[in-house]
Amino acid sequence: MKFLILALFFSGAVYAQDFTKGKGEFLAEENDKLTFIKEQLIHEGIKDIISQDLQSMNLNHELFWTNYNEKLMNSLESYDSSLKSQYKIDENPTEAQLSKYRSLLRDKRLKTRLNFIGMKSVVSSYVIKKISRSVQNPLYRIIRLEAKLNQDKLADLYYRVTKGEESSDFASLKIRSTFDLQAFGYSDIKVENRLDFTQVIEKSWIDWFEQNKPANVKEISILENGKNITDMNSILVDLLITIKLEEFKEESQFYHFSIGGSAYLKDVQANRTIKTFEFNSVQKKFNLSAGMNIGNILANSIYRAISGYFPVLKQSIKEFNHVSNTISLAVSGHNKLDKVYEFIEMAHRQGGRYSLSLSLNQLNKDKLTLFAFLNGGIEELRALLISMKGVKNIPQYEIIDQEGQIEVKFI
Secondary structure (H helix, E strand, O other), rough: HHHHHHHHHOOOOOOOOEEEEEHHHHEEOOOOOOOHHHHHHHHHHHHHHHHHHHHHHHOOOOHHHHHHHHHHHOOOOOHHHHHHHHHOOOOOOOOHHHHHHHHHHHHHHHHHHHHHHHHHHEEEEEEEEEEOOOOOOOOEEEEEEEEEEEEHHHHHHHEEEEEHHHHEEEEEEEEEEEEEOOOOOOOHHOOOHHHHHHHHHHHHHHHHHEEEEEEEEEEEEEOOOOOOOOOOOOOEEEEEEEEEEEEEOOOEEEEEEEEEEEEEEOOOOOOOEEEEEEEEEEEEEEOOOOOHHHHHHHHHHHHHHHHHHHHHHHHHHHHHOOOEEEEEEEEEEOOHHHHHHHHHHHHHOHHHOOOEEEOOOOOOOOEEEEEEEOOOOOHHHHHHHHOOOOOOOOOOOOEEEEEEEEEEEEO
């Protein structure tokens, strides 16, 4: 999808104060089409604005672009290898072969980068102000534009690109399954021992994750219901599987099941839910003939219906920024919760360097408590809160130290 399509997101009135000004430069080649040049100029302008916004969010824009370019080049490795083989680059190539190889690789790199790792998703809207060319070199083009970025999406993009430096591994991934049978029991599907049914499914799930293990997970195992997790440096996949017998005809051995449920990802150490998933209901209808076992057929159907979501679960685990500390943060002086939510939103934007996340823990009329999850300690949190006081459009507050706990008091 072309970066130019971002213009489709622009609608309604334009308010200049919401936009950031950016500039981009691109050195074209003789055979480049005008649409291609324009796409590259827009990309360069957006890059400039992303750098400005990352700096305003106290995020390391140099680290971001270093990692971004490294990941981009890694994504092109197989294509580059194929081109080298095709044009005999490692075997004393001719000038024509070398020229063709360089041209194709340049074209691929420039087109790929337009929306690499979902970059266009951070742009809410943009306006091109001017496109010009150098008097000395007509192939040297310049763009001036204004754009408004979604800073939540930009923060998420930043974490995904820089996570190698800002996240740590989990010792283990635990999978816990709860099977909710509705309108039937295990005996109705010819299963004498519940574990014979559930453990077969769970083993298949373990096999899938072993073969597709996220890079930030070392070991994978089943957590039995009722058992506690002893290793706190773990991530838990909690699966609730609902299987309902919608219809059964004994004379024709006809079964109609619906399979659905939900999944929860939990950081055990921080005791917080990372993400939740709802499984779409899948309808399964079977007419059994002699020798067929309904228990086996249903177990296979459950595995296939739920494992279809595993790639999404894996990606969420892979992208999650594991934090090293949880700190309680008291809040007072809030007449309305709007102030608190504005404060939380700004803290997320400004605290990217620590992978900071705030969540409401305890609430009463006069005071509430937040949990701060971050890679850092109380000194880092205090320094961040002090620096945020100078940020525009944030409710004013004081910082009060009380025996190892920080209190934010709104004025």
